[in-house]
Amino acid sequence: MPDTYAILREADCRVDLDKAAEIMGPCLGLAKADMLQALHDRPGVLAKMVPYDAARDMAKALILAGMPCRVVHDDHLIRVPTPPRVAIRGMEFTEEHLVFRSVEWEGRLRWDNIRLLDIVQEVAEKVEFVTIEESDGESHSHRTERRSRFDVSVFLEIVCSDPILRMRIDRNLFRYKSTGLKMHTSREMNFRALCIALHMRSPDALIGPGFAWMSKGNNTHHQNGNTLKKFENFASWLLTVEA
Structure with a gap:
């Protein structure tokens, strides 16, 4: 299975959704409207499961557009645990x-x-x-x-x-x-x-x-x-x- 990567915004990055959608949509094969909708649900991890070359190119373009971000291997993402079966009472x-x-x-x-x-x-x-x-x-x-x-x-x-x-x-x-x-x-x-x-x-x-x-x-x-x-x-x- 090929390695895949994620793009994460940096802590000081304010994502311009419109610009980010224009940059990322073509790389991910999504129309701008679909990419905008996807980014609305991604306040931190902007994309996952992306080949390295595409992730690198998108990250470079985002940085040049004033949106600092980083590329990390998908295996290095720390996933929040699933919701506990029993809530705190x-x-x-x-x-x-x-x-x-x-x-x-x-x-x-x-x-x-x-x-x-x-x-x-x-x-x-x-x-x-x-x-x-x-x-x-x-x-x-x-x-x-x-x-x-x-x-x-x-x-x-x-x-x-x-x-x-x-x-x-x-x-x-x-x-x-x-x-x-x-x-x-x-x-x-x-x-x-x-x-x-x-x-x-x-x-x-x-x-x-x-x-x-x-x-x-x-x-x-x-x-x-x-x-x-x-x-x-x-x-x-x-x-x-x-x-």
């Missing part, structure tokens, strides 16, 4: 550690090991078919109508670097009283207070786009566009460039 804060518990396990983590905090949403479409009765005054008929609704699950994602660890807090299932923080009148306010408390105790941790969106005052249950795919790309990029 309770936490305690000590001066040096975050003590966390789920229904199956517990542990403690030094505050300076937390490298990334982000809020990710998973949107599931629920479809139901409803029978509608119609009448014109003389006759009755029935027709079936398809109706969709979208359920949004909100997670606080915590990524640690030593060891590489991923934890999730489900906004709706977490036991907020376990933290000892002041309780508020709504789940949204308690979730925000928890996010802020974690960030205050790990000030060196980066915040991802979903966390930043919440920090601007947005309700975490409103769709923020920070998908699982975006989060995992960003987390993998962060762990790799810091390695």
